[in-house]
Amino acid sequence: MKIETTIQGVRAALRQARKSGKSVAFVPTMGNLHDGHVELVSEARRRADFVVVSIFVNPTQFGVNEDFDAYPRTLDADASRLAEARCDLLFAPTASEMYPDGRTQSTTVQVGGITDVLCGASRPGHFTGVATVVSKLLNIVQPDMALFGEKDFQQLAVIRRLVSELCFPISIIGVATIRAEDGLALSSRNGFLDEGERAQAPLLYQTLTNLRDAIVNGERDYAMLTAAAKAHLAKCGFQPDYLEVRAQDLESAEADTRDLVILVAARLGSTRLIDNIHFSLS
Ligand code: PAF
Numbered sequence: 001m002k003i004e005t006t007i008q009g010v011r012a013a014l015r016q017a018r019k020s021g022k023s024v025a026f027v028p029t030m031g032n033l034h035d036g037h038v039e040l041v042s043e044a045r046r047r048a049d050f051v052v053v054s055i056f057v058n059p060t061q062f063g064v065n066e067d068f069d070a071y072p073r074t075l076d077a078d079a080s081r082l083a084e085a086r087c088d089l090l091f092a093p094t095a096s097e098m099y100p101d102g103r104t105q106s107t108t109v110q111v112g113g114i115t116d117v118l119c120g121a122s123r124p125g126h127f128t129g130v131a132t133v134v135s136k137l138l139n140i141v142q143p144d145m146a147l148f149g150e151k152d153f154q155q156l157a158v159i160r161r162l163v164s165e166l167c168f169p170i171s172i173i174g175v176a177t178i179r180a181e182d183g184l185a186l187s188s189r190n191g192f193l194d195e196g197e198r199a200q201a202p203l204l205y206q207t208l209t210n211l212r213d214a215i216v217n218g219e220r221d222y223a224m225l226t227a228a229a230k231a232h233l234a235k236c237g238f239q240p241d242y243l244e245v246r247a248q249d250l251e252s253a254e255a256d257t258r259d260l261v262i263l264v265a266a267r268l269g270s271t272r273l274i275d276n277i278h279f280s281l282s
Helices: 007-019 035-047 075-084 126-141 153-165 188-192 195-200 203-216 222-235
Strands: 002-004 024-029 050-055 089-091 145-149 171-175 238-247 259-268 271-280
Touching: 002 007, 007 024, 007 050, 007 089, 007 126, 024 035, 024 126, 035 050, 035 075, 035 145, 035 171, 050 075, 050 126, 089 126, 126 153, 145 153, 153 171, 153 259, 188 271, 203 222, 203 238, 203 259, 203 271, 222 238, 222 259
Parallel strands: 002 089, 024 050, 024 145, 050 089, 145 171
Antiparallel strands: 238 259, 259 271
16 A cells, blocks of 8 residues: 655656556545445545545644644554555545645635535534535545545535535445444544443433434424433433434425435543434335
8 A cells, every 4th residue: 555645746646546547446534444444445546446545634624623742643554554455545634735835725615505514503603614624635635436425414415515516526435324233323523431320321312213213103293302312312411413304305304205314423521422323214
């Protein structure tokens, strides 16, 4: 596996791959890789001849009081995992390589509408940071396809929208969430949980599966269902941020909406966890 830290280096390495007719799949990450990331790389490996992964903890998608400084940086361990997963090229730029003029650049990518709700409402500016850095990364790598985890369901929707509306010639592939045996969605932020919080954390996914089962069994009063589930989470030590049933395009869910997603964000101690479950009613 080749490691490049500059945009120029990545472009040179990719020129080589493209000259030999290889298709290119790209997995953007912020590092501290877990089995969920490895699954993205394995799926990329199955779909393309040349696999590129980026590791960049993007400052512009963190709010002022968020965990940018604390976000785990484990580049050496990540590089070993990626080499094992048969990644061809790792792009690990510095902040100044990505943002030569500092973290505020004059051009940003703002996706309207779907970023006003859920994580967009509780993390102002977050999705502009994500959309901007993803656009830059896609322009640097120019892959045939890019893969993202479904755990960040809203992020995936934002990226699909931006790629479609800005006409990037790139297929966006969502990959199913990988979970621990007890159901907790794998996330780099799980490492922040202490032992007691880690034992409590699977309740988030249990809440989602219980809600899904109730809906599949005919319950349609989503406001009542989610209010009760939020109260239960709060009683069990979570600070729920949102818990919502929506259509899979993130519009409001009506009683006759068939393709649904339930999304949750909640703080456990100082750690903010998110998860979702999507399903279709027959
Ligand atoms: O999902 C992530 O790890 C990040 O939001 C991404 C897509 C790599 C952009 O920084």
